[in-house]
Amino acid sequence: xxxxxxxxxxxxxxxxxxxxxxxxxxxxxxxxxxxxxxxxxxxxxxxxxxxxxxxxxxxxxxxxxxxxxxxxxxxxxxxxxxxxxxxxxxxxxxxxxxxxxxxxxxxxxxxxxxxxxxxxxxxxxxxxxxxxxxxxxxxxxxxxxxxxxxxxxxxxxxxxxxxxxxxxxxxxxxxxxxxxxxxxxxxxxxxxxxxxxxxxxxxxxxxxxxxxxxxxxxxxxxxxxxxxxxxxxxxxxxxxxxxxxxxxxxxxxxxxxxxxxxxxxxxxxxxxxxxxxxxxxxxxxxxxxxxxxxxxxxxxxxxxxxxxxxxxxxxxxxxxxxxxxxxxxxxxxxxxxxxxxxxxxxxxxxxxxxxxxxxxxxxxxxxxxxxxxxxxxxxxxxxxxxxxxxxxxxxxxxxxxxxxxxxxxxxxxxxxxxxxxxxxxxxxxxxxxxxxxxxxxxxxxxxxxxxxxxxxxxxxxxxxxxxxxxxxxxxxxx
Numbered sequence: 315x316x317x318x319x320x321x322x323x324x325x326x327x328x329x330x331x332x333x334x335x336x337x338x339x340x341x342x343x344x345x346x347x348x349x350x351x352x353x354x355x356x357x358x359x360x361x362x363x364x365x366x367x368x369x370x371x372x373x374x375x376x377x378x379x380x381x382x383x384x385x386x387x388x389x390x391x392x393x394x395x396x397x398x399x400x401x402x403x404x405x406x407x408x409x410x411x412x413x414x415x416x417x418x419x420x421x422x423x424x425x426x427x428x429x430x431x432x433x434x435x436x437x438x439x440x441x442x443x444x445x446x447x448x449x450x451x452x453x454x455x456x457x458x459x460x461x462x463x464x465x466x467x468x469x470x471x472x473x474x475x476x477x478x479x480x481x482x483x484x485x486x487x488x489x490x491x492x493x494x495x496x497x498x499x500x501x502x503x504x505x506x507x508x509x510x511x512x513x514x515x516x517x518x519x520x521x522x523x524x525x526x527x528x529x530x531x532x533x534x535x536x537x538x539x540x541x542x543x544x545x546x547x548x549x550x551x552x553x554x555x556x557x558x559x560x561x562x563x564x565x566x567x568x569x570x571x572x573x574x575x576x577x578x579x580x581x582x583x584x585x586x587x588x589x590x591x592x593x594x595x596x597x598x599x600x601x602x603x604x605x606x607x608x609x610x611x612x613x614x615x616x617x618x619x620x621x622x623x624x625x626x627x628x629x630x631x632x633x634x635x636x637x638x639x640x641x642x643x644x645x646x647x648x649x650x651x652x653x654x655x656x657x658x659x660x661x662x663x664x665x666x667x668x669x670x671x672x673x674x675x676x677x678x679x680x681x682x683x684x685x686x687x688x689x690x691x692x693x694x695x696x697x698x699x700x701x702x703x704x705x706x707x708x709x710x711x712x713x714x715x716x717x718x719x720x721x722x723x724x725x726x727x728x729x730x731x732x733x734x735x736x737x738x739x740x741x742x743x744x745x746x747x748x749x750x751x752x753x754x755x756x757x758x759x760x761x762x763x764x765x766x767x768x769x770x771x772x773x774x775x776x777x778x779x780x781x782x783x784x785x786x787x788x789x790x791x792x
Contacts, residue, residue, distance in 0.1 A: 315349055317374055324382060335386035339393045339419070342382055343400070347415025354412065357453035358490050364464050364497060367414045368421035379422045390423055394430050397423075398438075398458050402451050413454075424461045428469040431462035435476035442481055449486035456487065460494050467502035471511040471549070474498065479516060482523060483530035492535050492542075499545050509552040517550040518565045525578035547585075559593035567603060570610045583617040590618075591629050597636045604640060605647070608657035611640075615664035622671055634672050637665045 323345055324338065331337040350367075359366055371379070383390065397416040404411055424431055438455055445451040459477060463470015478491040502508070512520075523531055524540045531539065552558055563586060570582040589596040604611055618625070618633065625633075644662040648655070701707040714720070 315346075315375065317378065320345060320349075320375075321378060324378070336389040336392060338382060339386045339389065340396060342379065343393075343397055343416055343419045345415070346418055347411055347413065350412060350414040350418070352412045352414055357450050358457055358493075359417075360490075360493070364501070365421065368418050368425075371418060376422070379419070380426075383422060383426070390427055391430050391433060394420065394423055394458075395434070398455060401454055401458070402441075402445075405448075405451055405454065417458075420458050421461050425465050428462035428466040431459045432469050432472045432476065435459070435473065439477050439480060442477060442487075446484065452481070452487055453490055456490055456494070460498075463494070463498045464501060467498065467505075467507045468511060470498045470502075471508050475511065475516050479519065482519075485530070488531055488535055492531075492538050495542060496538060499542060505545060505549055506553065508549045512546065512550040514550075514562050514565055517546070517562070518569075520546055521569075521578075521581070525575065525581060527575055555588075556592045559589040560595035560599050563589045563593075563596045563599045564603060567600070567607050567610050567614070570613050572609055572613065579613070583614060586614055587617065587621065590632070591626060594632055597632045601636055601639055604643060608661055612657060612660040612664060615640075615661060615668065619664055619667055619671070622668075630672065633668065637668050637672075641665050641669070 324342060327338050327341040355361075363369055386393065397420050401413050401416050404413060438459060441455055442452050445455075456478060459473045460470070462473055474491070474495055478487075478494060481487045482491050499505075520539070520543070523529055524536060524543045529536070550562070566582050566586045566589065570579060570586065574582070586596075590600075600611070600614075615637075640661065644658050644665065647658045648662070
């Protein structure tokens with residue numbers, strides 16, 4: 315580009331239309347687009363960096379563009395729309411101009427003012443729906459709006475949720491939508507700026523796309539979305555999951571049917587456990603939904619039973635109240651009739667087992683005894699060290715005065731005498747009985763060794779015969 319010529323054209327535009335900055339920026343875009351000719355490329359520019367073609371612009375040209383956009387700040391929203399609609403018109407032409415000039419202007423605008431892209435998302439969603447049979451036009455619009463996300467995660471998520479999630483099931487647009495989300499989350503590893511953007515309304519369609527088989531996404535895109543799912547979950551639960559997770563619990567519960575796919579079932583049960591452990595209100599929500607979701611509740615109760623050892627004391631206390639209320643409800647449902655008999659029985663069995671585990675803990679007598687023993691030993695050592703010997707200690711005086719010490723000494727003498735007599739008896743008897751046992755067992759041992767050797771030889775011969783005969787047998791079967 316001849317930058318002097320460009321500056322001359324812009325100065326001329328400003329002098330002719332001094333009160334109309336809209337004309338200035340349109341002249342800039344038109345000039346750049348006319349001068350920057352290049353072969354037509356795919357609308358997504360997938361073979362290039364995310365900031366292409368703006369990344370190729372020289373520092374001097376960037377200064378000219380920024381200076382003009384700064385003087386035209388009041389019309390930048392209209393200018394952004396102008397660039398997109400002009401690009402769509404060029405795509406209608408058989409030999410339309412290259413779109414790099416308009417792309418550069420869009421990137422320059424959104425680099426400093428990313429919110430401009432999200433001011434009219436509803437309008438652009440209608441454009442996408444009206445051009446569903448023209449993928450090039452749709453992808454051009456998505457590319458233009460998506461540039462906002464590379465400067466601001468919040469605006470990028472707003473674009474993705476507003477125009478890309480609604481078209482995620484369209485075959486020609488799904489690859490770009492998933493690839494954009496992947497790149498957006500990769501460029502913004504700090505997810506805190508995106509908290510509050512994804513709510514239950516947006517999160518659960520994403521969960522279904524990621525885990526439900528046979529949906530409108532091909533397996534490769536579904537796998538890619540599943541890899542992004544943990545970060546989307548962090549964004550959805552936000553900075554304070556302890557106050558938000560109860561709003562997600564109903565949709566998790568309703569999806570956790572016995573027939574749902576194993577991968578999704580595992581994710582749903584894990585998520586519901588997370589809701590119960592972090593947000594106590596989830597228990598209240600569960601109690602309200604219980605009677606209409608018996609089969610789902612049965613799965614969750616059994617999952618809590620399996621993960622009982624890893625659950626916290628706080629969760630166990632809340633769960634105890636909930637399970638007791640379920641027990642009462644189960645009895646009422648069973649009394650009405652056999653309509654939900656199987657599900658009620660499954661829930662009731664899980665409730666009984668959970669209550670049994672809760673009662674089984676009991677009072678920790680063994681721990682108390684251990685503490686008392688340690689305390690007594692410590693006191694005794696301190697007492698002996700203070701008085702110089704056990705005989706002079708307060709403990710010995712107390713034991714002597716109560717009669718415990720003489721009795722224990724007498725018992726110890728009897729035990730010592732019995733142990734000494736037992737040891738002497740073993741010294742006399744063990745050699746005699748040992749030689750008799752050896753005389754009986756030695757022939758039996760020799761015989762068992764012979765039998766084992768014979769059996770191993772026979773097995774070896776049989777295996778060899780099978781190995782030789784197997785090919786002939788297979789040939790005969792064929």
